[in-house]
Every structure is written in C-alpha cells, then in structure tokens.
Amino acid sequence: MKKTIYIIEHLEPELFEWCLIEYEHISETIGKENLWFTNIKPSDAKKLEKFGKVFLESVKNMKLSNACVLDPECDKTLTSSETNSFDYLIFGGILGDYPPRKRTQEELTPFIKNAEIRNIGKEQMSTDNAVYTVKQIENGKKLQDLKFKNGISIEINEFESVELPYLYNIRDKKPFMSAKLIRYLKKKKSF
Template identity: 35%
Template sequence: MKFIIEIRERRISKWLQLEIEHSYLIVGKDNLAFTNVRYKRYMQILKKYGKTIRESIIDLKDLHDKIIILDPRAKEVLKPDEAKEATLVIGGIMGDFPPKGRTYKYITSKLKNVRARNIGKHQFSIDGAIFVAKMISEGKKLEEIPYIKKVSIQVDPFHEIILPFAYPLVNGKPLIYDKLLEYLKMEIEKDEEELIMKSMQK
C-alpha cells in the first residue's frame, strides 16, 4: 500500500512537517510520496521522508486509475479490499475548524472520475488518516478502529490547547506524535509570534 500526500499549504510549517515525519514512521519512506512540491527548499525537507514530485496529482494522469482520494466528503467508506490494492491520496492540509472541505475543493472536485472514499466524516490529522487507512488496508473495518473526536493538551496548570480533530486511539490513547506534543507545549507560541511580526513588516 502506497500513500501520496498532496502538499496544499503555502509553507511547510513545523507542525505540518511533524505530521509528515510521523507518517513516514508509520508507513516507511518507500511507501510515501509527496506531490505538488513547488519549491526546492521544501523538496529538501520532504525528500528525507519519501519521494518528492513537483507536479500535482491532478496533472499525473497516468496514476488516476490507481489512486483513491481520502476525503471526508466522499460518499463511500474505504474498505479493506480496495485499500490494500490502491495508492491513497491525502491532502497535505492543516485542519480548519470548522472544516472548510479543502481536500474536496483542491483535489476531489478536480478529479471527477477518480475514486474518493472517506474514513468517517470527521477531520483527522494527516498522520492519523494514514494510520487509519493503513489499518483498513491490513483488514480492519472502519467501525473496528477506535478514535476520539477532540483532544486537550495541558501546557501548564493555567493553559491548555484544544485539538478539535479526530485521532485514532492506540491502547486507549490518542495517536499524536511525541515530537508534536513537545512542540505544542514548548514552541508553537513563539512560532506564531514570529509569523505575526513578519506579516506586520510586509
């Protein structure tokens, strides 16, 4: 089973990179590729985790009969028999709350004749979606995979971060990369402040 992450963010943030790194740890470099990688500096980052391709999946017509797009708006659920044979395409998109349907807008709507499937109607993280799809490809049915719809990260006694997305449960705990947890607790506020300062200087 292969995965393609179609990069659809203007910049690869630390958060996005950590979800990608975790995806690489889940499925391995040989099973992961990235499309729509427009800049050399992002190719340098992503080539550690899988194959990088400049073109969008939309333009890679030779692959269209082999892929399945994972999209919460898809009408049909991903099933084990089709998952294990296909290459699954996931939007490399940071989640919005409420969801804006960007996978549909940027990918599914432009590939009308390509199969699209959901893994439930909830919005998963990139690495969470890859984990769930991998479990399905190994024979699990979607309803057999437990998940939680919202996660609270306690930063300190007075501050918590709410992640309003779905996360698969492994041994009763949400599947969140330990490096991402550390980033959310220690670094994200500094990164956000730097982005605000840069935007004010433009």
C-alpha cells in the same frame, strides 16, 4: 507483494513546521518507501527527502490510474478489500481547521480524474491520523472496529491547554499523535 503508495499532496502555502512534523510521523507510520510527497516547492524538497519520495509536480498532473482520493465529504466509506486493490491512496496535505472548510473537496478531489473517492467516516482527522486509519483498514481492520476520540486537549502547563477539535485514533490507550508535535505545541505556547 503489491505495494500501495500513499501520496500526500501538499496544499498549504508553506511547509509549516506543524506540517513537517505530521509528515515525519506519516513516514514513521507507513515507511518512507511507501510514501510520496507531491506539489513541493524546490526550496522544501531537501527537508522531505528523508521521509519519502519528493515530487515538485502536483498529483493533479500525474494521471495516475487505479487511485483513490480520501475526502471526508464523499458519501462512500473505504473497505479493506478495495484498499488492497488500489495502487495509490491520495491525501490532502492540509492542516485541520475548525469548522472544516471542505478544502479537500474543493482543492484536490475534482482535479484527480478517474480516481475513486472514499471517506473514513465523516469527522475530520489530521493527515497523519487519516493515513494511520487507512493503514489499519489496509491491514484488514474495519473502520467501525477502530477506536477513536473526538477532540483532545494537550496540557501545556499547570494553567493552560490547547484544544484540538479533531478525530484521533486511540493506540495503546493514547491518542495517536507525534511526541514531537506535543513538544512543538508546548514550546510554541511558552513563548
């Protein structure tokens, strides 16, 4: 059976704890055998080896063929049949920012020569939600049939909450989000 590799090009200056939690969630979602992390600093490689294959090299230098970059700024939407025909699906390992700064378009897409470029809608998803969405499309679902919620609120305690103004998949009636990330947000806020 053909194996499609999901590639996360890490583009943040550090491997922040939030990124690491999202990357672990991605590995749980698609399996570590289908996941590559690229552009990783030698000092961070060990932390990621248990979640996927780690490359210090940037995907920008890998000259991969039959690849697709997922970029919210592109005009064409990904379909199931083409997802199955790609060998590599490339995502920006970028934390969400609001309003979006179009970093995928600036820091990733132009540097992957000969790749196709697709969106999965125009709204910004976290990298783990973008991967989960593409996995559903790879499994034959249409983007318009998936359920989403735009903007979620995580209750920290009786009085406070954290607003996350991004698009979240709804799975089992709940936003698709790592339980570890919720614990991290609660802990961070309580200090």
